[in-house]
Amino acid sequence: MHILGVDIGGTGIKVAPVDVTTGKLVAERVKVATPHPAEPDAIAAAVRELVTGFGWSGPAGIAFPGVITDGTTRTAANLDPAWIGMDARGLFGKATGLQVVMINDADAAGLAEMKFGAGAGHQGTVLMLTLGTGIGSALFNGGVLVPNTEFGHIEIRGKDAEKRASEHAKEEHDLSWEKWAGQVDEYLQRMEALLSPGLFIIGGGISRKSDKFLPLLTGLTAPVVPAALHNDAGIVGAAMAGS
Numbered sequence: 023m024h025i026l027g028v029d030i031g032g033t034g035i036k037v038a039p040v041d042v043t044t045g046k047l048v049a050e051r052v053k054v055a056t057p058h059p060a061e062p063d064a065i066a067a068a069v070r071e072l073v074t075g076f077g078w079s080g081p082a083g084i085a086f087p088g089v090i091t092d093g094t095t096r097t098a099a100n101l102d103p104a105w106i107g108m109d110a111r112g113l114f115g116k117a118t119g120l121q122v123v124m125i126n127d128a129d130a131a132g133l134a135e136m137k138f139g140a141g142a143g144h145q146g147t148v149l150m151l152t153l154g155t156g157i158g159s160a161l162f163n164g165g166v167l168v169p170n171t172e173f174g175h176i177e178i179r180g181k182d183a184e185k186r187a188s189e190h191a192k193e194e195h196d197l198s199w200e201k202w203a204g205q206v207d208e209y210l211q212r213m214e215a216l217l218s219p220g221l222f223i224i225g226g227g228i229s230r231k232s233d234k235f236l237p238l239l240t241g242l243t244a245p246v247v248p249a250a251l252h253n254d255a256g257i258v259g260a261a262m263a264g265s
């Protein structure tokens with residue numbers, strides 16, 4: 023079964039058709055920059071163009087970087103505030119003419135990793151964290167997702183955790199791997215103290231460079247592994263949600 027997976031991020035929008043029985047992309051993904059200001063109509067137009075580019079008329083799943091309840095976007099920390107309270111399912115459905123399902127981006131990535139990637143077979147508590155423009159979280163126990171956790175926004179040293187431990191924070195403050203990994207370690211230690219996961223999975227584009235920072239995370243009991251699907255996890259999980 024092929025479903026179109028769309029992953030909307032603060033920096034880019036990525037799209038590819040996915041075989042949801044294997045978790046594989048069935049065509050090369052296409053990525054465009056997120057329009058700025060990242061307002062609903064501008065993003066809907068960009069998604070429409072991408073959908074048209076694939077000539078897609080089947081179902082689609084859309085991952086969004088904010089809390090989603092019943093197709094409505096409730097928060098938008100790294101996009102325009104006009105998203106707050108928006109019927110995103112209706113907006114994208116109208117713009118693309120497709121049947122769409124909305125899901126939080128980190129939840130989507132987590133679903134993909136639990137089925138096809140680094141979390142497959144884990145029955146205990148698993149915490150997936152995506153380190154990108156912000157920090158997204160997906161919490162599982164017994165393989166079941168608790169949707170819409172927002173652990174990127176816990177406060178550390180008086181700041182949102184995502185302002186210290188996201189990939190964006192590393193770039194913005196030009197942090198060395200050592201300095202940034204120290205901040206990630208402190209963040210993960212806090213999460214471990216609160217949730218005692220049996221496994222951490224680190225996603226986002228930076229998970230491709232995990233050899234640069236995972237060995238520097240020394241303060242944790244639970245194993246920390248990179249996402250097996252790297253940055254495609256969001257697209258795959260979006261498609262899974264749309265199936």
Ligand code: BGC
Binds near residue numbers: 099156159172
């Ligand atoms: C948002 C989350 C999102 C994460 C990653 C955070 O700022 O609040 O909902 O999952 O960024 O995009």
